[in-house]
Amino acid sequence: MRIDVLSLFPDMFAPMRQSIIGKAIDKGALDFQVTDFRDFTENKHNNVDDYPFGGGAGMLLTPQPIFDAMASVEKQAGGKGRVILLDPAGRQFNHEVAQELATYDHLTFVAGHYEGYDERIRELVDDEISLGDYVLTGGELGAMVIIDATVRFLPEILGNAASAEGDSFEDGLLEFPQYTRPADFRGRMVPEVLTSGNHAKIAEWRLKESLRRTYLRRPDLLEKRQLTQQERDLLDNIKSEEQ
Numbered sequence: 729m730r731i732d733v734l735s736l737f738p739d740m741f742a743p744m745r746q747s748i749i750g751k752a753i754d755k756g757a758l759d760f761q762v763t764d765f766r767d768f769t770e771n772k773h774n775n776v777d778d779y780p781f782g783g784g785a786g787m788l789l790t791p792q793p794i795f796d797a798m799a800s801v802e803k804q805a806g807g808k809g810r811v812i813l814l815d816p817a818g819r820q821f822n823h824e825v826a827q828e829l830a831t832y833d834h835l836t837f838v839a840g841h842y843e844g845y846d847e848r849i850r851e852l853v854d855d856e857i858s859l860g861d862y863v864l865t866g867g868e869l870g871a872m873v874i875i876d877a878t879v880r881f882l883p884e885i886l887g888n889a890a891s892a893e894g895d896s897f898e899d900g901l902l903e904f905p906q907y908t909r910p911a912d913f914r915g916r917m918v919p920e921v922l923t924s925g926n927h928a929k930i931a932e933w934r935l936k937e938s939l940r941r942t943y944l945r946r947p948d949l950l951e952k953r954q955l956t957q958q959e960r961d962l963l964d965n966i967k968s969e970e971q
């Protein structure tokens with residue numbers, strides 16, 4: 729997979745090379761390139777933004793540096809791949825979107841700053857993604873979150889854990905409580921069932937605790953999810969316990 733980012737703050741992406749991105753690059757699973765579109769401005773003052781026509785507060789990114797930075801990526805990479813604009817007005821990022829993006833072999837992210845983009849920049853763009861309904865100062869952190877969540881799906885990175893996890897019953901439910909050694913931590917015991925070796929009982933306990941957690945914290949997820957008869961029975965059980 730190749731990922732390009734167009735940004736005014738390329739250094740913000742350097743720390744990613746210390747973790748998941750670096751691992752993917754070392755494994756040859758990922759080509760990662762950040763382009764500073766300020767390098768492409770034809771403006772003698774090196775400006776990349778300007779006042780909005782029609783007045784109003786804030787500055788907008790001008791189209792020329794971004795168009796020319798994109799042309800440079802196209803020349804280098806032999807194309808621009810799937811172009812994603814980070815924008816608060818975009819569709820909300822989530823697990824499904826990450827899975828969808830992971831299917832492309834080339835993604836180009838455009839991260840803006842200031843109060844937004846000149847509308848004509850959207851001509852370059854295939855998709856617009858927001859990280860949620862809160863205001864950030866720019867798109868870089870959003871791009872990093874999306875890249876992290878997407879790169880983890882690469883087979884070389886998480887093997888089949890990511891896909892397997894996605895397919896199992898956890899899909900659509902919150903994670904069950906997890907424990908590791910010691911079984912007795914200063915008097916706080918790990919639930920008996922988990923050290924019983926009874927795998928059927930363990931699986932049922934995990935399913936029930938996933939349902940309990942989802943019921944208590946994210947009932948909206950339960951609304952969206954088809955429940956098996958076993959899950960419905962467990963949920964009835966939980967509802968009476970949680971009275």
Ligand SMILES: O=C(NCc1ccc(CNCc2ncc[nH]2)cc1)c1csc2nc[nH]c(=O)c12
Pocket residue numbers: 814815816840841842843844857858859860861862863864865866867870
């Ligand atoms: O670039 C981003 N933010 C910078 C930014 C913040 C506010 C505005 C719009 N300004 C108000 C307005 N609209 C119309 C007129 N005036 C534009 C850009 C961003 C990328 S993804 C994301 N996801 C969640 N939140 C975010 O802010 C982001």
